[in-house]
Amino acid sequence: MSWKIKALTKSIWVFHLSVGSCNNCDIEILDCLTPRFDVERFGIQLIGSPRHADALLVTGVATRKNIPRMKKIYEQVPKPCVVIAVGQCAISQHMFRFGYNAPLPVDKILPVDLYIPGCPPKPEAMIDGIVKLVTKLRKAK
Amino acid sequence: MKLLFDYLVFPGFIFSACVGLMAGWVDRKVTARLQWRIGPPWHQNFTDILKLLGKETIVPAGTKATFLLAPFLGLGSLILAATILGLSVRNPLESFIGDLIVVVYLLTIPAISLIIGASSSQNPLASVGASREMKMILAYELPFILSIVAVIVKSSGAIELGQILNHQLNSGSNIFSWSGALAFLVAILCMQAKLGLVPFDASEAEQEIMGGTLIEYSGAPLAVFKLTKAVMLYTMPFFLIVLFLGRDLSPLFMIAKYAMLLVVIVLIKNTNPRLRIDQALRFFWRFPTLLALIAVILALFGK
Numbered sequence: 001m002s003w004k005i006k007a008l009t010k011s012i013w014v015f016h017l018s019v020g021s022c023n024n025c026d027i028e029i030l031d032c033l034t035p036r037f038d039v040e041r042f043g044i045q046l047i048g049s050p051r052h053a054d055a056l057l058v059t060g061v062a063t064r065k066n067i068p069r070m071k072k073i074y075e076q077v078p079k080p081c082v083v084i085a086v087g088q089c090a091i092s093q094h095m096f097r098f099g100y101n102a103p104l105p106v107d108k109i110l111p112v113d114l115y116i117p118g119c120p121p122k123p124e125a126m127i128d129g130i131v132k133l134v135t136k137l138r139k140a141k
Numbered sequence: 142m143k144l145l146f147d148y149l150v151f152p153g154f155i156f157s158a159c160v161g162l163m164a165g166w167v168d169r170k171v172t173a174r175l176q177w178r179i180g181p182p183w184h185q186n187f188t189d190i191l192k193l194l195g196k197e198t199i200v201p202a203g204t205k206a207t208f209l210l211a212p213f214l215g216l217g218s219l220i221l222a223a224t225i226l227g228l229s230v231r232n233p234l235e236s237f238i239g240d241l242i243v244v245v246y247l248l249t250i251p252a253i254s255l256i257i258g259a260s261s262s263q264n265p266l267a268s269v270g271a272s273r274e275m276k277m278i279l280a281y282e283l284p285f286i287l288s289i290v291a292v293i294v295k296s297s298g299a300i301e302l303g304q305i306l307n308h309q310l311n312s313g314s315n316i317f318s319w320s321g322a323l324a325f326l327v328a329i330l331c332m333q334a335k336l337g338l339v340p341f342d343a344s345e346a347e348q349e350i351m352g353g354t355l356i357e358y359s360g361a362p363l364a365v366f367k368l369t370k371a372v373m374l375y376t377m378p379f380f381l382i383v384l385f386l387g388r389d390l391s392p393l394f395m396i397a398k399y400a401m402l403l404v405v406i407v408l409i410k411n412t413n414p415r416l417r418i419d420q421a422l423r424f425f426w427r428f429p430t431l432l433a434l435i436a437v438i439l440a441l442f443g444k
Contacts, residue, residue, distance in 0.1 A: 003191070003195065004192075004195030004196075007188055007191040007192035007195055008192050008195070008196075010185075010188045010192070011185065011188045011189045011192045035176060035177040035178045038173070038178040038179050038180075040169075040173060040178065040179075040180060040181050041178075041179045041180065041181060041182075042181075043181055043182075043185050043188060043189070048350075048351035048356070049351045049355070049356045049357075051199060051356065051357055051358060051359040051363075052355070052358075052359060052363060054192070054196075076199070078196045078197035078198070078199050078359040078360050079196070079197045080195075080196070080197075
């Protein structure tokens with residue numbers, strides 16, 4: 001395991017990228033920062049600029065207008081970085097599967113490392129997902 | 142050789158960076174405890190820096206060399222200020238004439254390097270941050286320098302850190318006089334602004350302008366800026382201790398005074414909302430400037 005990945009897993013700065021979600025997943029993500037869950041214990045922070053990010057947290061169904069912007073933001077994130085798809089919409093388009101304006105699920109657009117299902121997923125589920133991702137990253141390298 | 146050691150290791154880079162990063166952790170931990178959270182482990186800030194050093198550095202198209210040079214300019218000059226301060230405390234008789242003024246100048250350079258870096262990154266939000274940072278410098282430098290003038294007047298016109306320390310050794314710390322106390326109050330407010338913390342962090346407002354001046358920085362240059370912030374968190378309280386609380390400089394008292402100032406910083410940070418830039422400018426040019434002027438006048442009358 002290289003030191004880069006090890007340091008990355010201990011201080012994940014998250015950029016929250018909402019591409020057409022109903023705000024429910026976004027609220028649950030903010031719950032992770034509240035006193036009850038407090039992910040800052042593990043060095044996880046929400047940050048403002050994609051240039052500072054280590055993880056791109058995608059919520060919502062990717063709409064036709066948003067797909068080029070998603071790709072652009074993914075290119076703006078310095079590598080190594082991980083992409084996390086949160087919520088049923090981002091994973092499988094959920095009830096918008098036959099919608100005219102949502103052609104693709106997120107993992108056909110970006111290389112997704114972690115899927116967190118749920119509508120919306122519970123904060124416990126997100127923390128569990130992060131733990132699994134960290135274990136996977138540490139084993140891989 | 143000895144100078145290089147001073148600059149890079151003991152009162153200089155490694156020492157000040159470690160102390161600053163630990164102080165940054167104390168800040169985060171106390172903030173978390175005040176919000177009923179647990180907070181990060183003690184090595185969190187070190188891990189952050191390490192991680193940033195391992196990440197890719199993206200240079201936006203069309204930027205000049207200043208984009209990559211600016212962070213090193215800021216860090217280098219700030220470490221020089223920390224070294225001068227540390228040496229003058231270790232050996233008050235060896236300080237040179239006018240080093241107080243040199244330190245005041247060097248403490249401004251990190252903010253200027255932030256402006257240079259932000260404006261060369263060609264991002265509109267970064268330029269908003271840079272202009273706010275510039276206004277902040279205009280706002281806090283005047284009362285800060287006036288409060289330092291009060292100290293200079295008190296120690297009969299000495300512009301040498303060693304002589305100021307000597308004066309306090311003979312006639313008590315500056316803070317235990319009317320002018321010293323007023324000037325200290327003003328200097329604490331200016332310290333908060335110089336550190337770029339809430340309520341005076343409009344130039345880096347994460348919620349409005351997405352990190353402002355730092356928006357285009359990634360990887361190693363961002364790590365250098367974070368280190369600059371950490372060293373600032375060590376240098377500024379240390380500077381205030383030298384100016385106002387310089388009677389007893391044994392290590393134990395030093396740590397106690399530093400911890401006290403750190404607590405004050407964290408408390409101000411956690412109990413105030415962010416000021417708009419015009420509010421900050423108005424605040425600094427009215428209340429603290431007036432207080433600092435009164436302090437200078439009181440010092441002239443020897444109070």
